[in-house]
Amino acid sequence: MSNSRLVNYTRLSPNCSKPRNHAIDKITIHHMAGNLTIEQCGAIFAADGRDASSNYGIGTDGRVGLYVEEKDRSWCSSSSANDNRAVTIEVADDEVGGNWHVSDTALSKLVELCADICRRNGIPKLNFTGDKSGNLTMHKWFAPTACPGPYLASKFPYIAKEVNKRLGNAQTEYKSQNGASYRVRVSIPDLNIRKGPGTDYETIGRYTGKGVFTIVEEHVGSGASMWGRLKSGAGWISLDYAAKL
Ligand SMILES: [Zn+2]
Secondary structure, three states: OOOOOOOOEEOOOOOEEOOOOOOOOEEEEEEOOOOOOHHHHHHHHHOOOOOOOOOEEEOOOOOEEEOOOOOOEEOOOOOHHHHHHEEEEEEOOOOOOOOOOOOHHHHHHHHHHHHHHHHHHOOOOOOOOOOOOOOEEEHHHOOOOOOOHHHHHHOHHHHHHHHHHHHHHHHHHHHHOOOOOEEEEEOOOOOEEEOOOOOOOOEEEEEOOOEEEEEEEEEEEOOEEEEEEEOOOOOEEEHHHEEEO
């Protein structure tokens, strides 16, 4: 499990359980109930005996803090079962009290972060059902709290829609890149196959092995000058380790 590259500031909290006992398949969005910077939020979670943390925090300025690595379980939603499978995010309020409004900058970074979490963890879609059965959950469904506040709670359908737009786009973006169909020789034994074109996509857990393979699509992505999709459907490889025949 990786962490988001959107992170601007890291302060790891001792208040967590290592490692989480379930694969990540949910996201739980919280509000800070205050207008804390990501540094102030990190300082609170860093305190021994505070018994609280989240995986990420987002400030009103849209900066992102990492407090508990994704591989570990944060103490955030008053539910061990939820926090073991969810990435938790605390978002600052730019209105203290009332509707607990959240800035547009923070909201748009939240959408970006959720899309990034879904991509890296193989979550195909955010499904907001309005209850615990979906994969986008709220703190107040697990404990008597108002978290995430009226404003952010009202934005959950919008957040799911925007995240899914980005996930759908990413897929069509690289599926529509076409024209490539050629053979390559791989000469190293341990070339990873990934679920998408970039090192920010998970590996499928096996290598191509040495041999000749057919590439049917190319796409730019992180970690290589170009990525190629295998005709077998197994996934994507870095073309830096493949010689065109
Ligand atoms: Zn909360």
